[in-house]
Amino acid sequence: MENLIGPLAALTAALFWTLATLLYSQAGSYLSATQLNLVKGIVACPLLLIAGWFTGQLLTLEGDCSPP
Numbered sequence: 001m002e003n004l005i006g007p008l009a010a011l012t013a014a015l016f017w018t019l020a021t022l023l024y025s026q027a028g029s030y031l032s033a034t035q036l037n038l039v040k041g042i043v044a045c046p047l048l049l050i051a052g053w054f055t056g057q058l059l060t061l062e063g064d065c066s067p068p
Contacts, residue, residue: 024036024040027039
């Protein structure tokens with residue numbers, strides 16, 4: 001199964017890329033460019049947070065941010 005992880009990830013990424021392209025092109029006939037970008041951002045932010053949480057790679061801020 002370890003040998004299949006890379007190819008399966010590549011095929012899954014290609015599938016989602018295709019679906020996103022189809023959905024984006026159809027949404028373009030109903031929404032303006034600004035609305036499309038807003039929707040993409042609203043969808044992408046939670047997905048990135050979930051991916052960061054699952055992988056343990058969320059951004060952590062360390063240090064003192066007060067002025068010197």
